[in-house]
Amino acid sequence: MKQIFLFQKQPDPRWTPARKALFWAWNGGIFLCSLLGIGLLSLVFAAVIDQKAMLLSYFQNPLIAFLNLAPVVLLGLLLYFLLGRAGAAYLITAGIALGLTIASWFKLQFRNDPLMFEDLLLIKEAGNMTGRYQLFLTKTMVLALVLLAAGWLALHFCARGRLSLRPRFLGLSLTVLLCLPVWDMTQDSYTYDALTANNGLINQWSATQVYVSKGFVYPFLHSVSSAQDDPPPGYDEDEAAALLSTWEGQDIPEDKKVSVISIMLESFDDFTKYGTPTLDPKVYEAYHALEAESITGDLITNIFAGGTVDSERCFLTGFSELGSFRSPSNSYPWYFRSQGYTVTGAHPCYAWFYNRENINVNLGFQDYRFVENYFSPLTDGGVGYDDMFFSELIKLWEADKALGKPVFQYNLTYQGHGPYEDDKTWWGDGYVVDDRDYTQAELNILNNYFGSVYDTSQDLAAFFDYFREEEEPVVIVVFGDHNPWLGDSNSVYEAIGLDLDFSTPEGFYNYYSTRYLIWANDAAKAALGRDFTGEGPTVSPNFLMNVVFDACGWEGPAYMQAAGEVMDQVPVINTPTGLYVEDGALTGALSPKGQSLVEKYDMLQYYWRKEFAYADADAVPAA
Template sequence: MKKIPLFQRHADQSWPAWKTALFWVWNLFWGLCATLGVGLVSLIFAAVIDQKAMLLSYFQNPLIAFLNLAPVVLLYFLLYFILGRASLAYALTAAITLGFTMGSWFKLQFRNDPLMFEDLLLLKEAGNMAGKYQLFLTKTMILALVLLILGWLFLHFCVRGRPGARLLLLGFAAAVLCALPVWNMTQSDDIYNNRTANNGLINQWSATQVYVSKGFVYPFLHSVKSASDAPPEGYDAGRAETILSGYEDADIPEDKKVSVISIMLESYDDFSKYGTPTLDPKVYADYHALEEESLTGDLITNIFAGGTVDSERCFLTGFADLGSFRSATNSYPWYFRSQGYTVTGSHPCYAWFYNRENINVNLGFQDYRFVENYFSPMTDGGVGYDDLFFPELIKLWEQDKALGQPVFQYNLTYQGHGPYNDDQTWWGDDYVVNDKGYTQAELNILNNYFGSVYNTNQNLKAFFDYFREEEEPVVIVVFGDHNPWLGDGNSVYEAIGLDLDFSTPEGFYNYYSTRYLIWANDAAKAVLGNDFVGEGPTVSPTFLMDVVFDACGWTGPAYMQATRPVMEQVPVMNTPTGLYMEDGAVTGTLTPEGQALVTDFDMLQYYYRKNFIYDGLR
């Protein structure tokens, strides 16, 4: 039987031009169709939230569909014009695309965490994860596999065209030229954050859900950008290792081990320090009473009205430049574990927020309570507020204490999270006196914020009162993560006359500062020989744990010891502005001594972040 020309391996030179063109149209068209099928299968498995609606949403925003499908198609043609065989190029394209897609699908099922490019660089972590979970096949997976095999059979027997050397070169060059602008589009932050925003079916504050809302291939390629954790300029790993090797983790003496309960308050600041007019003194009365019996100070954060996780992770790690924390990373929770502490915490919000459910494990927490695994029965699946949260913290303390070891807890409130309603008040109307001409909307925002703060302070008082009677020695650390949102464009800040121009020292403090207090019960004061009263240093969250350790009389881990000279000389490093505090003044230009310390600090934190030392505790 005479072969059908379309199914031949090579175009016959005796063919007329139209037949040669038809031959290559046949080969390229079916290769394109088969590969689009691979891309579509990837999108089906990417849509793990409200699958049908999410899959449809990918095509309702054509740019999302294009940025998921185009890379798959281009990968096929790059391979085709290298290998010269459609079926082989298709098999490799399908294996790569769907192998990664299914890896992400399983990660989402097991850990609510998608596959990122950085994960490919963490083979040990991947092996550990794979060993903990049982993979399985679904009917959809089996159907997809059957369809892919059928696609391969069709290409193998019916799409057999093999380009000659000249066509291979031209085709490959054309595929590369097409791939370059597509690659640039996948790396664009503007396209990722704005033009492909697809928030109708998700919570935009969940990084995992945002990832899912964009498919798989596209967000995976975009994650290449974040995987490049470049070292600081002039990085010298040898110097960093030499500095750090001059110290050893110092054990906390057995007779000095006290429990540490840290609480970060959402959007909390003491506005009375600004002389805020018309503010009722009762709002902060309980907090000021606690300050009178505590070590207190100003905390200069890196954030304003959002970005809670920055203050959180600076405090927990001692880093100023935060990495992705997608693998186990040295931190103070790990150090406390090495000292025999029970290391836990709680947040009455969702585990996916800032991917804490995965990252907190990598930071050394043995257990962390969220809505999903603890608070849900008490909140009907919603977030929890302080009237619930603080009494539960006492119960959780009792549970952790019962394990017979000292305890380190890091807890984070949700109450205080903005924005605050400008149409009606939630807490009453008597926290701010309107003798300054506030609009009703401004007054509502102020009453909603300060009403929340007043309630938080009442809960803090009750919480501390409980620990006054606690026989176990306990130190409590309380601090605010950042200043609150107060109206679009900071309109309410303007109404109360608060300068937020951070090009001036006053505006800088107003914009970035919150407060911290470190309190000890009588049992802890007796054990540690410190009264924990007075004014502490002004520091960044990066150095707040240093202040805690100094108050407790602990030497601390090697990293803390190595970086303590930096805290003593440059206690504030504000990463957004590039401003520092040295000799008590805000400055953008450090002394040569201060600059040398900061340069070493940059190297040390990068080295310490990249070289995990607590493997024996995992």
């Protein structure tokens, strides 16, 4: 026994606790620095707007830097404690973090659209994208590969310590605990919208630029929350499919295929219905003349003074709950395409606004004209106003008509977009003739808004006059997206005495309602056998296309028919408040019949958001 003991390995007397601590501090320091290097490289590729200034801005807001670097470090530590090898953990971390970052960089170059978590779920669409674009290697990418190789070599030769199972288990447990609060921070909406606001180098209305302003790792992780499109309570896919199958989709009869031009007017509402302020009659004279020869009604939107895209996409899809539309999604433009229509539109603003350049493709538009691809020569690269826009819409109509098919257009104005200056007027004075005591700032805001309304009405009337003489049958749909901004904290609304307390029926309707009209030229009236006059129902935007189809005498797709049954009982679904209109009354508690219909509608629209049905309408563009 004594002999055996003599041959046992003896502890190295040089391996003192101090030297041991120094050894692991050296190993840990190199590993942490290498992980931070991966995070920093990710930020370099994330800063695609004014790169140097943007990269610096990430560190001027320490929370942005932390939420980009901490997840990379924590991922590396998790892998290290799982695998026990620093080099392997480093390479896998680099592959994941930088692989996704570079994928987002290419996506931004090709489509001005960053990589979102939802994109990882769209494997087919990702394959389509890589097949359409030629990838390339930049000098920065080459340098990044060299730096990554240097980091691995440093770990391989200078950080060779390996932990035993027990400290690895303890380290893994501690790292998991650290991941939980960091994950919660990445998912928190207030942190994303307010605490990490970084708008100095971007336009805050561009979702893409807001994403870039926060790096890559952090906004990518935050996008996990937006990828969660939870089904309604009690949802059953087979039941939803069976329910939808009880309606049979109908084609538009060949002799009834009239063109439809829809125009959403930015911040446009008819304030004469409120009785205040007192306005010069000329402000709405032209618009009222158009209403007199149209089907008209109130549109109860979900938004106020902003959020245009909600009214837009509710109208185009028939959904009251909107998805992300990051892949081809069922919509009425797709239905029109399936019926042989040319489907286009125009907006004299930038393509990145609300990411329309990508989402409009997924909603079925074959072509969409923005500043970048159409209006720039007419606007010197800026946004366009209505005198130019409506004239160009006529030219675009003629171009679309020349293709020899009926046309569906969805167009959106920019004029009317707030805020309105309070120190000068753009359209002259005198639109407001109220004798109450407004401050000059309040009066300027009012004259700027109503001066814009007057100008839009004149351009709109001239546009309609053109189509009175048009031989092709055309139906025109016009509606306002939301009420305008009138002073911070709605100060000018308060000055004119308009109740915006939406806890009361009067305040609710004042807050959320705009107007719509549906007009047809003589050729369309003759083709459809309808006169297109009278009062239409009060509806929310998701049902407005139903009103258009009803006016034309079309039955439409199965989903529209199902939604129409709901509209007949519950024509208004207001998502922000959870309020409805049933039997003409505003309510938060539906009748048993109304509740049953809305629950079925929620199930159907969720199913219809998920099951794309128009792949054979014509070639579906790669997402």
